[in-house]
Amino acid sequence: MxxxxxxxxxxxxxxxxxxxxxxxxxxxxxxxxxxxxxxxxxxxxxxxxxxxxxxxxxxxxxxxxxxxRPRNKLLAGGELFELVVHLLRQCFSPEQIAGKLRSMNIPSFEDSYVCRETIYNAVYALPVGGLRKELIACLRQGKSTRKPRVGGVDRRSQIPEMVSIHVRPPEVEDRIMPGHWEGDLIKGQANASAVGTLVERTSGYLMLIKMHDATATSAVQGFSAALNRMPLALRKSMTYDQGREMTRHAEITQSTGVAIYFCDPHSPWQRGSNENINGLIRQYLPKGTDLSVHSQETLDAIAYQMNIRPRKRFGFKCPIEVITEVMSKQSPGPASI
Missing domain, CATH: 1.10.10 (Arc Repressor Mutant, subunit A)
Structure with a gap:
């Protein structure tokens, strides 16, 4: 109570x-x-x-x-308030004004540093009238009401039954056993189109998958079809980020038998092979372009060009050569992709 x-x-x-x-x-x-x-x-x-x-x-x-109660630092009509109003009229943002006041050597303002929230609150607390309307129009968004800048709802970790990368088998990290993939989506203009990427960790072998969009349904259909084209020995695991397109990851596992592990938030280095190859793919699929115009045949041709590029880490062998050699060691019969 x-x-x-x-x-x-x-x-x-x-x-x-x-x-x-x-x-x-x-x-x-x-x-x-x-x-x-x-x-x-x-x-x-x-x-x-x-x-x-x-x-x-x-x-x-x-x-x-x-x-x-703390003293109000920004009283309407005060000297500091008038300076803030002047800077707002010069199209400074409240954050820029707060930073500028901190760096300005003005004796009368030494004890009057204000943060951006104080400036926002002072503007929106003004009585309805010409000055309030004018100052709100000087702000970036210019909205008549404002919600405080507080942490919103954390939308990460909303993937059901997500399995962390930290419980991934050690053999995946060693890059010795083939069949462990890293996946991602690269998106086109306004995030309206997407292409799926899958990179095999041991060999660097790349697959590009045409997606209708960046939804979970497209991810299930695209990744399942691509993985099921590979031999069973090359379908062990996939490591992915916490993108919402993977909310139906259990269906991919059920369809392909591939276990899916999720990286920590904001940790792209945990999928280093995939992040590196995505940068190379942008030579063929530039940012800000419509990716939906590329057919699966075109994407296969791009992936083939990437897979015959010699790689320094393999002694300048190409991924196709490496994955063929690795697979031949795993099974006595001939192996081909």
């Missing part, structure tokens, strides 16, 4: 109880309060002469509350 200040009526009861010689516990029962509340009230507001007066105690409480 939250604490509430004693009212003037309750303080009168305390004063009368003191005059009648009642104990603090007795007074507390009369007020339906804790004895510690009465004890604290008497300790704070009893005069030097040892008397307690209700209206004096009420005045002292109001004074203390006034003193404890």
């Amino acid at each position: 939250s604490y509430h200040e004693l009212s003037i009526e309750e303080r009168v009861t305390v004063q009368i109880g003191q005059l009648q010689g009642l104990s603090q516990r007795h007074i507390a029962r009369l007020l339906d309060r804790s004895p510690s509340t009465v004890s604290r009230e008497l300790r704070r507001n009893t005069s030097l002469q040892g008397t307690y007066v209700a209206h004096q105690a009420q005045g002292q409480m109001r004074h203390r509350r006034k003193v404890c």
Whole structure:
């Protein structure tokens, strides 16, 4: 239960109880309060002469509350407020103004640094009228109302039954056993089109998958079809980021038998092979272009060009050569992709 200040009526009861010689516990029962509340009230507001007066105690409480409240740094009409208004009119953002005030060597403003939220609050707290409308129009968004800049709902980790990369088998990290993939989407103009990328960790072998869009349905259909084209020995695991297109990852696992592990948020280095190859793919699929115009045949041709590029880490062998060699070691029969 939250604490509430004693009212003037309750303080009168305390004063009368003191005059009648009642104990603090007795007074507390009369007020339906804790004895510690009465004890604290008497300790704070009893005069030097040892008397307690209700209206004096009420005045002292109001004074203390006034003193404890921070002083408003941006009062309309003040010198600092006028400087902020001037900078807003110069199209400075509140964050830029706050940073500029911190760096300015103005003696009269040394103790008056204000953060951006203080500036926003001062603008939106102005009475409805010309100045308020003018200053809001100077802001980047220019909205008549504003929500404070607080942390929103964290939309990560909303993937059901997500398995962390930290429980991934050690053989995946060693890059010795083939069949472990890293996946991602590269997106086109306005995120309206997408292409799926799959990179095999041991060999660097690349597959590009045409997607209708960046939805979970397209991810299930595209990645499942691509993985099922590979031999069973090359379908062990896939490591992915926490993109929402993977909310139906269980369906991919059910369809392909590939276990899916998810990276930590904002940790692209945990899919280093995929991030590196995505940068190379942009030579063929530039950012800001419509990726939906590329057919699967075109994407296969691009992937083939990438897969015959010699790689320094393989002694300048190409991914097709490497994955063929690795597969031949895993099975006695001929292996081809």
